[in-house]
Amino acid sequence: xxxxxxxxxxxxxxxxxxxxxxxxxxxxxxxxxxxxxxxxxxxxxxxxxxxxxxxxxxxxxxxxxxxxxxxxxxxxxxxxxxxxxxxxxxxxxxxxxxxxxxxxxxxxxxxxxxxxxxxxxxxxxxxxxxxxxxxxxxxxxxxxxxxxxx
Amino acid sequence: xxxxxxxxxxxxxxxxxxxxxxxxxxxxxxxxxxxxxxxxxxxxxxxxxxxxxxxxxxxxxxxxxxxxxxxxxxxxxxxxxxxxxxxxxxxxxxxxxxxxxxxxxxxxxxxxxxxxxxxxxxxxxxxxxxxxxxxxxxxxxxxxxxxxxx
Numbered sequence: 001x002x003x004x005x006x007x008x009x010x011x012x013x014x015x016x017x018x019x020x021x022x023x024x025x026x027x028x029x030x031x032x033x034x035x036x037x038x039x040x041x042x043x044x045x046x047x048x049x050x051x052x053x054x055x056x057x058x059x060x061x062x063x064x065x066x067x068x069x070x071x072x073x074x075x076x077x078x079x080x081x082x083x084x085x086x087x088x089x090x091x092x093x094x095x096x097x098x099x100x101x102x103x104x105x106x107x108x109x110x111x112x113x114x115x116x117x118x119x120x121x122x123x124x125x126x127x128x129x130x131x132x133x134x135x136x137x138x139x140x141x142x143x144x145x146x147x148x149x150x
Numbered sequence: 151x152x153x154x155x156x157x158x159x160x161x162x163x164x165x166x167x168x169x170x171x172x173x174x175x176x177x178x179x180x181x182x183x184x185x186x187x188x189x190x191x192x193x194x195x196x197x198x199x200x201x202x203x204x205x206x207x208x209x210x211x212x213x214x215x216x217x218x219x220x221x222x223x224x225x226x227x228x229x230x231x232x233x234x235x236x237x238x239x240x241x242x243x244x245x246x247x248x249x250x251x252x253x254x255x256x257x258x259x260x261x262x263x264x265x266x267x268x269x270x271x272x273x274x275x276x277x278x279x280x281x282x283x284x285x286x287x288x289x290x291x292x293x294x295x296x297x298x299x300x
Contacts, residue, residue: 021202022195022263029190029278038188040179041274043217045172052171067193067270068218113172120217122272124191128179 004091006077007084010034010102011091014065025098027065028124034102036061039127045120046071046113051146053110054137061126062103069119070094073101076108076142088144093121108137112146154241156227157234160184160252161241164215175248177215178274184252186211189277195270196221196263201296203260204287211276212253219269220244223251226258226292238294243271258287262296 004011012034017024028035039060046052054076064073072092077084092114093099103109113119127133139146154161162184167174178185189210196202204226214223222242227234242264243249253259263269277283289296 021200022197022269024195025193027191027193027272030188031278038180041177041191041272043175043177045174047172050171068268118218119172122177122191128181 004089005084006075006087006089006107007082008104009075009089009107012100012102014098014100016095016098025067027122028063028100034063034100036063036126038124040125040129041122042125042129043120043122045118046111048113048116048119051110051112051139053139054108054142056108056135056137057105057133058135059105059127059130059133061105062109063124064093064101064103065122065124066093067120067122069113069115069117071119071121072112072114074110074112074144074146075103076144078108079106108142110139110144154239155234156225156237156239156257157232158254159225159239159257162250162252164248164250166245166248175217177272178213178250184213184250186276188274190275190279191272192275192279193270193272195268196261198263198266198269201260201262201289203289204258204292206258206285206287207255207283208285209255209277209280209283211255212259213274214243214251214253215272215274216243217270217272219263219265219267221269221271222262222264224260224294224296225253226294228258229256258292260289260294
């Protein structure tokens with residue numbers, strides 16, 4: 001499991017339970033560390049090699065799980081008061097690294113399709129979608145090398 | 151969209167939003183009809199042709215979405231006081247029939263893998279998993295013909 005360095009960014013290993021008729025995969029329970037209330041659950045997919053980002057939420061906590069494919073998440077910490085200001089963390093979530101990434105408000109997130117077929121994330125968001133609480137930044141405005149060979 | 155006959159069973163069409171880098175699919179918002187509180191979110195998969203069921207929850211409301219593949223859900227109403235007592239409803243959820251099935255407590259549910267590859271459901275459950283609040287019944291104890299040609 002990858003080691004994250006950004007303050008308040010949480011990576012939680014999750015269980016996949018084998019079943020002869022089809023496996024069961026945990027995502028998030030109300031009693032889990034990182035749960036920050038329920039506002040909305042939605043899926044987002046990202047085509048192989050494509051990158052969505054950067055986006056910073058001012059209110060929403062994201063809880064991200066990848067049930068299908070593989071997605072690289074990159075998080076940047078712009079918070080003046082943070083001990084990890086200006087740090088980047090990068091983690092690939094997939095069946096092989098099945099875990100939940102909890103992203104508190106105030107951090108920039110981008111993500112890239114890594115698997116060659118469907119790459120699907122579930123975001124269990126702490127509030128409902130509200131474009132007014134999110135800030136978008138063009139990809140080239142933060143200096144991160146997304147190349148797979150970087 | 152299929153027509154359901156069981157009292158309190160809700161089928162809600164959902165949006166899939168096209169995006170050049172990968173689509174976004176709605177699942178459930180706190181303000182949606184059928185939302186009954188958040189306890190746990192988990193995925194379950196079901197192999198083509200296999201059937202999981204029957205299970206009746208006494209406390210949990212299920213909110214079921216199928217982001218990948220196709221799954222047939224069959225619901226049976228055993229409730230003495232219900233206007234739809236002894237009815238069965240059957241609905242296939244998939245990308246082609248992208249919708250949320252809300253199952254209140256007190257109904258038996260079974261589901262079958264219909265797609266030939268991965269068939270995946272998300273259950274946004276109103277309470278955390280608790281084996282004491284669920285009742286299992288062997289498949290042959292309810293008279294439903296699961297054959298695809300039925």
